[in-house]
Amino acid sequence: MIEEFSLIGETMLVSGLIGTHGGSMSVRRGNNLLITREGAMLSALKGDDVIEVPLESGGDDGGASRELVVHRAIYKNHKANAVIQAFPPEAIAISISDSKLVPQDAVGQSLFRGVPVVRAGRAIASDDVARILPGLVSGTNGVALVKGYCSFAFGKDLNEACKLSSALEISSKVLIASRSTSGGRERPQRPQQQHQGRRSAIPPGIGVMDRSRNRRRR
Numbered sequence: 001m002i003e004e005f006s007l008i009g010e011t012m013l014v015s016g017l018i019g020t021h022g023g024s025m026s027v028r029r030g031n032n033l034l035i036t037r038e039g040a041m042l043s044a045l046k047g048d049d050v051i052e053v054p055l056e057s058g059g060d061d062g063g064a065s066r067e068l069v070v071h072r073a074i075y076k077n078h079k080a081n082a083v084i085q086a087f088p089p090e091a092i093a094i095s096i097s098d099s100k101l102v103p104q105d106a107v108g109q110s111l112f113r114g115v116p117v118v119r120a121g122r123a124i125a126s127d128d129v130a131r132i133l134p135g136l137v138s139g140t141n142g143v144a145l146v147k148g149y150c151s152f153a154f155g156k157d158l159n160e161a162c163k164l165s166s167a168l169e170i171s172s173k174v175l176i177a178s179r180s181t182s183g184g185r186e187r188p189q190r191p192q193q194q195h196q197g198r199r200s201a202i203p204p205g206i207g208v209m210d211r212s213r214n215r216r217r218r
Contacts, residue, residue: 001027001034005050008084008158009042017086017165018042023150024065024085025158028075031055035064035071066125070133070152077134080141080154084161087150088169090176091115095145101171104178108171115168116144123149143168 005025012018023042026035032052036042040049051064055075061068071083094101101115116136120128123146133152137144141155143164153164 002045002047002050004158005036006043006045008162009036009045011162012084012086012165013043015166015169017088017169019087022087024067024071025083025161026065026068026071027082027158028055028080033071033075035068037063038065040065069125069127069130073130073134074152074154078137078140078142078154080161081156082158082161083152083154084158084165085150085152086165088165088172090172091145091151091168092148094172094175095147095149101145101168101175103171103175105171105174108167108174111164111167112143118144118146120146123147 008025009018009023012023013020017023020043021039021041024036025042026033029052032054034050034052036045037049037051051062053061053064053068055072057069057072065071065085067085070085074080074083091101095117099117099119101117103109103112103115118129118133118136120126120132122128126146129146133144133146137154141153141160141164143151143153145151145168151165151168153161153168155161155164
């Protein structure tokens, strides 16, 4: 199990989804869960960096990740077997201004139509996030953002949760690039807009036909 944790942790570091000591991972094991220790390097985990704790809160959690409260909430509300907390920078940037991340790329649209953004008074180790986030995501796999902080992805195993985390960041890069491209183009003015504010040289009520009649009379 530690090998799987380490492989996923190294993949996330190389992919830019976490920093050297950021993020957390867990898997369900019966009535317990295995979760990374607070402050552990996910890309270089040792045997004692993964801790087994009960799904229900209470008692000594043995130095587990401070995001244990959110991991527990996801397992209680979904049939997920793995949860990953990551720090995808582009996705976090979008979460600051958007209430939902809507992917524009085909892969992102096939995985998630929209990624909800949780807004809470406190983002880190937050009981509010644990209460709100599970209800915003449906199904046995999914992903959500915490405004200005991180992402949480869950699925049948760590591989699927990592896939969703990676796809989220790629969709965010595409979205930011598309916004930058469209924002750099100046919208052409419509013909009627170009003439707004100009007074016609022809008085009201006199048209083309009126002038043609005058010519014929001369």
